[in-house]
Amino acid sequence: MSSEPIRVGIGPRIGSRRMGGPTGVRAQVVSSRQLTPTTHAIELEKPKSFMFRPTQFTFLQLLTAAGVDVRPMSLATSPTRRHLEYAVRLSESFYKRAFAALRPGDEVAVFGPIGDFVLNEKRPAVLIAGGIGVTPLKGMAEYAADRALPIPIRLVYSNGSEDEIVYRDELAALERQNTRFRVIHTLTGTAAPTWQAATGRVDRTLLRQAARNLANPVYYVSGTPRMVVGMWRLLREEGVPEDDIQVEVFRGYSQD
Numbered sequence: 369m370s371s372e373p374i375r376v377g378i379g380p381r382i383g384s385r386r387m388g389g390p391t392g393v394r395a396q397v398v399s400s401r402q403l404t405p406t407t408h409a410i411e412l413e414k415p416k417s418f419m420f421r422p423t424q425f426t427f428l429q430l431l432t433a434a435g436v437d438v439r440p441m442s443l444a445t446s447p448t449r450r451h452l453e454y455a456v457r458l459s460e461s462f463y464k465r466a467f468a469a470l471r472p473g474d475e476v477a478v479f480g481p482i483g484d485f486v487l488n489e490k491r492p493a494v495l496i497a498g499g500i501g502v503t504p505l506k507g508m509a510e511y512a513a514d515r516a517l518p519i520p521i522r523l524v525y526s527n528g529s530e531d532e533i534v535y536r537d538e539l540a541a542l543e544r545q546n547t548r549f550r551v552i553h554t555l556t557g558t559a560a561p562t563w564q565a566a567t568g569r570v571d572r573t574l575l576r577q578a579a580r581n582l583a584n585p586v587y588y589v590s591g592t593p594r595m596v597v598g599m600w601r602l603l604r605e606e607g608v609p610e611d612d613i614q615v616e617v618f619r620g621y622s623q624d
């Protein structure tokens with residue numbers, strides 16, 4: 369795939385072609401790995417001109433068995449890190465099969481960055497994610513750790529089972545790197561007797577635990593439309609002002 373010219377599927381400009389929308393750049397895959405039984409991550413060489421804020425999204429264009437295809441995709445890492453990273457929940461779509469098959473040296477195209485789902489560096493943060501929705505929140509946590517931001521950050525992270533916790537080791541490493549960062553895990557499925565954290569869906573109790581002793585936090589919610597809407601309602605019922613809730617909706621997971 370790497371030597372094939374990538375056709376422009378959406379937007380902008382690659383080489384001399386301009387088609388409107390965000391600017392596109394080619395990038396080489398440097399690593400490709402399975403994270404959990406149903407998720408997969410890639411890292412890309414960061415193009416020199418590419419700047420973004422923690423953590424915007426891009427359109428990620430791949431060559432699939434059915435031709436060139438593109439999806440909006442959150443960056444899963446901080447601008448302070450060496451590479452760009454993406455992680456997806458796998459499916460049978462041509463796009464996801466092409467994503468999982470990427471190997472070092474393959475070429476993709478990145479259009480962006482886009483969006484304003486960006487960490488406020490001055491206010492305490494409560495990050496809330498389910499499953500693969502953690503991608504932009506991991507980028508925010510990395511940024512806060514690398515920049516030694518003086519703000520407390522709590523991540524409330526819900527997964528079905530222990531083996532499906534995306535970036536578990538990376539999040540634990542961030543807790544060690546940044547004593548102001550803490551992960552509050554919960555499992556919605558059956559938990560092993562050794563599981564020491566919460567069980568059940570994210571509810572008021574867990575949200576209050578996350579926000580305890582935080583002065584005027586911003587809430588960042590990321591995930592499927594159903595999850596984001598559910599959390600939004602819960603936070604509003606808890607009296608959180610609309611302006612203090614930032615959301616990233618992973619449209620495309622509309623059945624969830």
Ligand SMILES: Cc1cc2nc3c(=O)[nH]c(=O)nc-3n(C[C@H](O)[C@H](O)[C@H](O)COP(=O)(O)OP(=O)(O)OC[C@H]3O[C@@H](n4cnc5c(N)ncnc54)[C@H](O)[C@@H]3O)c2cc1C
Nearest residue numbers: 425439440441442455456457459461463503617618619620
């Ligand atoms: C801002 C943003 C950030 C995202 N970040 C991530 C991420 O980090 N990781 C991740 O796994 N996913 C992310 N997504 C979702 C991603 O773009 C895909 O939609 C999703 O992964 C499903 O892809 P698929 O190939 O499995 O679905 P498919 O099987 O191809 O699609 C299922 C159905 O949804 C429709 N559809 C697919 N994508 C979209 C879309 N974006 N908008 C509207 N309809 C759509 C298809 O036409 C089809 O009908 C993000 C979405 C947005 C909007």
